[in-house]
Amino acid sequence: MELGLLAVGAGLAIGLAALATGYAQARIGSAGIGALAEKPELTGRVILLIAIPETLVILGFAVAAMIILLLGG
Amino acid sequence: MLVPMTKVHVIGHRRRLEPTVQALHRLSSIQLIDVSDDASVTMPPLAADDDQIHEIEEFRYLRARLDALLALTPERPSEDATEVDLSDLRAELESVAPEVEELAQSYEELKAELDTLPRHVQSLRRLLPLVPELTGLDGYDTAAVILDARHASALGTLNAALDELLSGNFEIISGQVDTDTVGAVVVTPRKAAAEVQALLGRQQVNRVRLPHQFESVPFRDAINMMERRLVELPVEMATVQDRITAIIRGHGQWVTARDQLVERLNQLAAIHHLGATPHTFVLSGWVPAPELENVRRQVAAVGGGEVIVELAPISDSDEPPILMENRAIAQPFEALVSLLSVPRYGSLDPTALMMVFMPLFFGMMLGDIMYGLILLVAAVIVRRRFAIRAPSAAELSKVFVLGAGWTIAWGVVYGEFLGDLGHRWFGLTPIWINREEAIKPLLLFSVVVGAAHIILGLLLGLWAASRRHDRKGLSTSLGSLLALIGLFLIVGVSVGQLPSGFMTPAVATVVVGTVLMMALEGPMGLITGPLEVMGLIGNVLSYLRIAAIGIASVYLARVANELGSLGPIWIGVIVAALFHALNLALGVFSPTVQALRLHYVEFFGKFYEGGGTAFVPFGAVERKD
Numbered sequence: 001m002e003l004g005l006l007a008v009g010a011g012l013a014i015g016l017a018a019l020a021t022g023y024a025q026a027r028i029g030s031a032g033i034g035a036l037a038e039k040p041e042l043t044g045r046v047i048l049l050i051a052i053p054e055t056l057v058i059l060g061f062a063v064a065a066m067i068i069l070l071l072g073g
Numbered sequence: 074m075l076v077p078m079t080k081v082h083v084i085g086h087r088r089r090l091e092p093t094v095q096a097l098h099r100l101s102s103i104q105l106i107d108v109s110d111d112a113s114v115t116m117p118p119l120a121a122d123d124d125q126i127h128e129i130e131e132f133r134y135l136r137a138r139l140d141a142l143l144a145l146t147p148e149r150p151s152e153d154a155t156e157v158d159l160s161d162l163r164a165e166l167e168s169v170a171p172e173v174e175e176l177a178q179s180y181e182e183l184k185a186e187l188d189t190l191p192r193h194v195q196s197l198r199r200l201l202p203l204v205p206e207l208t209g210l211d212g213y214d215t216a217a218v219i220l221d222a223r224h225a226s227a228l229g230t231l232n233a234a235l236d237e238l239l240s241g242n243f244e245i246i247s248g249q250v251d252t253d254t255v256g257a258v259v260v261t262p263r264k265a266a267a268e269v270q271a272l273l274g275r276q277q278v279n280r281v282r283l284p285h286q287f288e289s290v291p292f293r294d295a296i297n298m299m300e301r302r303l304v305e306l307p308v309e310m311a312t313v314q315d316r317i318t319a320i321i322r323g324h325g326q327w328v329t330a331r332d333q334l335v336e337r338l339n340q341l342a343a344i345h346h347l348g349a350t351p352h353t354f355v356l357s358g359w360v361p362a363p364e365l366e367n368v369r370r371q372v373a374a375v376g377g378g379e380v381i382v383e384l385a386p387i388s389d390s391d392e393p394p395i396l397m398e399n400r401a402i403a404q405p406f407e408a409l410v411s412l413l414s415v416p417r418y419g420s421l422d423p424t425a426l427m428m429v430f431m432p433l434f435f436g437m438m439l440g441d442i443m444y445g446l447i448l449l450v451a452a453v454i455v456r457r458r459f460a461i462r463a464p465s466a467a468e469l470s471k472v473f474v475l476g477a478g479w480t481i482a483w484g485v486v487y488g489e490f491l492g493d494l495g496h497r498w499f500g501l502t503p504i505w506i507n508r509e510e511a512i513k514p515l516l517l518f519s520v521v522v523g524a525a526h527i528i529l530g531l532l533l534g535l536w537a538a539s540r541r542h543d544r545k546g547l548s549t550s551l552g553s554l555l556a557l558i559g560l561f562l563i564v565g566v567s568v569g570q571l572p573s574g575f576m577t578p579a580v581a582t583v584v585v586g587t588v589l590m591m592a593l594e595g596p597m598g599l600i601t602g603p604l605e606v607m608g609l610i611g612n613v614l615s616y617l618r619i620a621a622i623g624i625a626s627v628y629l630a631r632v633a634n635e636l637g638s639l640g641p642i643w644i645g646v647i648v649a650a651l652f653h654a655l656n657l658a659l660g661v662f663s664p665t666v667q668a669l670r671l672h673y674v675e676f677f678g679k680f681y682e683g684g685g686t687a688f689v690p691f692g693a694v695e696r697k698d
Binding site: 043044051052055061 | 411412413414512513516611614615617618621666667669670673674
């Protein structure tokens with residue numbers, strides 16, 4: 001039972017973080033593509049901006065990994 | 074490395090202007106500065122004289138004409154190397170161009186016909202069942218109309234209107250041609266053609282208009298004629314295209330002439346950048362320091378002792394252009410650095426560092442012997458194939474050659490060959506980490522790599538800040554460095570790897586570091602300091618993606634192998650190959666983007682200064698296009 005709850009917790013940790021990243025990337029991505037249509041030289045900057053929210057899902061991954069590895073034994 | 078720039082003034086007698094500009098253009102190692110933007114030049118800008126203005130207009134016209142002609146054929150005529158007399162070019166173009174333009178126009182007409190005919194055939198085919206036989210209607214016109222089934226009532230209105238006009242001397246044959254279209258054929262006396270035309274135009278119906286040569290032909294014959302025409306058209310078009318190509322191919326000198334025109338226009342454009350008095354001119358520009366001697370020599374050769382190259386002082390308001398110079402192996406990474414932003418003059422060129430770390434991270438993420446080999450072969454093929462056609466793709470493939478090398482190396486470390494297939498087939502074992510099982514050490518390892526990379530970035534930031542005497546930058550970099558080290562010590566103590574006596578100095582280091590980060594920020598520092606410490610932790614944890622993406626790729630490879638071992642062997646091989654191909658595609662794209670991101674955000678953020686402008690020499694560059 002407890003193991004099951006840990007697994008659900010880990011899943012929530014990464015899943016919700018992934019949703020948040022996806023939401024942020026969707027908004028930045030659409031704005032970025034709009035900017036690229038007018039200024040193609042911004043490519044690098046746009047990739048960078050799109051990549052920034054990925055930290056969220058990586059942190060979610062870190063928490064999920066900690067739940068499983070440290071608490072799940 | 075960023076090449077040091079020198080600012081020069083080329084000063085000389087007006088009669089030496091032309092040969093000097095030509096020599097510099099050929100040399101293509103100076104970037105001109107507009108004298109009106111250069112405070113160190115006090116001469117007024119040189120205005121082009123009437124002859125030059127006329128020449129510029131003439132050359133622009135000729136270039137536009139040549140571009141239009143050369144664009145008519147996909148293959149470029151082989152270049153005729155001999156110099157072309159530009160003064161004869163206009164006469165030549167005027168005698169040849171009309172013929173080519175006429176051919177081009179007839180080609181366009183044929184193409185338009187080819188595009189529209191299939192639609193007419195389709196419309197007529199749909200109407201054909203309505204009029205099985207309509208022969209023997211001399212003195213009558215037929216008009217076909219098509220309308221949406223929902224608006225079929227419009228036919229009633231049309232009927233009434235025609236009845237009023239022709240008092241019954243007409244026929245409408247209508248019917249459903251498919252589920253949502255109704256077609257109708259209207260037969261009317263030819264002598265009332267004009268009135269009928271006008272009436273049909275006013276009604277809410279869509280008249281099928283045929284090209285004039287099919288207008289008075291029975292539908293079935295028209296369809297046959299159109300289908301024959303559809304077969305003939307491509308042949309006719311090819312003939313016309315061949316004639317155009319033959320004419321243009323016969324004029325190889327046009328390509329040379331175009332290049333000459335572009336070159337000459339560039340030289341003439343340079344005149345606007347110069348300063349001049351009635352007898353002297355001055356040309357201001359940036360020259361890469363290693364090229365300076367060469368420029369001096371060439372100018373002396375054409376100047377006849379009347380032109381000198383003088384070093385000008387670089388003022389604070391000057392922004393020297395950026396020319397990156399790296400070893401051949403690092404050159405493709407210059408483009409990746411510039412993708413973010415061209416470095417600022419006098420800052421650090423991170424190209425060489427990127428060459429070391431980016432393929433390394435890429436390999437750490439993908440880490441598979443077979444994937445590495447496939448990628449290596451693909452990269453080498455791209456490099457060979459596209460060397461001429463797409464030089465930038467060929468250049469980028471060098472990045473992947475290095476990435477593939479590291480992928481193979483890490484594949485050996487992780488003991489992976491198409492995932493766990495190497496282990497299943499020939500008992501391949503990892504040298505160090507098995508990514509499928511030893512997740513904890515893998516995560517720890519990627520955090521340590523991240524910390525090392527960020528500490529390197531901070532050290533570079535420290536060095537860069539001290540070089541430009543930037544106290545704020547210095548204290549931020551130093552503070553971040555101390556805070557990071559302190560945080561690692563705290564983690565070390567809390568997981569029992571370090572004696573507990575380290576705790577007090579560790580906390581003290583973090584506090585000192587944070588205070589240093591806050592110190593020069595003013596009152597805002599109280600908020601930004603702690604935020605930056607959080608940011609640092611985030612930066613280091615961000616390197617967990619190296620482990621995360623790696624694990625995802627291993628499991629996908631394993632899924633491929635598991636699926637492949639189900640069912641008959643040949644299906645298994647196909648399924649496994651498909652999954653591995655998918656994994657490889659993902660496994661190339663995502664580590665590339667992630668490795669780039671780790672550089673742009675986490676690493677460059679610590680020291681990189683962008684915002685420079687690339688060095689664009691005055692000269693042969695524009696010739697290519």
